[in-house]
């Protein structure tokens with residue numbers, strides 16, 4: 001993590017905590033109920049306004065310097081495609097200031113835990129803690145998959161315009177059998193939900209038991225996210241493999 005002055009560091013955490021309290025305290029029951037029912041909930045604008053542009057600048061900056069274009073398919077998720085540009089966790093950790101502090105902020109983890117109704121632990125596998133992904137060209141997509149750890153908090157730094165595709169689609173309550181993922185069977189049997197998320201908003205997803213994707217861009221447009229992963233306490237004791245991450249961030 002780059003050096004921030006202690007004052008700036010403390011200021012960010014204080015302002016984030018106050019902002020998240022104001023954003024969620026009056027609707028906590030609603031958020032919890034929706035997350036229980038849907039495994040997905042929209043949180044609203046994640047950052048205090050004064051910090052949004054700063055985070056956006058540092059995300060774009062590191063994407064430009066360290067972003068790697070990917071075009072792969074992953075056998076463990078039914079050969080679904082990944083066509084986007086991403087930045088590895090360790091480069092974000094080393095070269096940005098606010099993004100890592102956002103991930104580690106006590107107020108954010110407390111919020112995830114309150115909504116989920118269980119502790120939200122730091123992801124024990126560091127490469128999945130926080131990553132950046134950028135889609136820009138028609139056909140770019142983050143295809144159908146599950147996450148290795150329970151909770152995904154996804155912050156939309158830039159959303160594509162309405163009508164450009166790249167919505168979040170998800171099907172809750174589906175277990176991941178890595179040897180036999182049966183993605184098409186699950187999709188045919190279930191009711192896929194589709195959500196649009198605006199720039200500056202974040203959503204929380206139960207990613208390990210929800211089949212989900214970012215639909216393809218239908219035309220050239222920009223979509224940039226920071227995806228953060230937290231673990232359920234049970235994740236800390238079971239054996240978890242990381243095929244997708246190993247293929248996606250090599």
Ligand SMILES: [Fe+2]
Pocket residue numbers: 145146147152207212
């Ligand atoms: Fe995911």
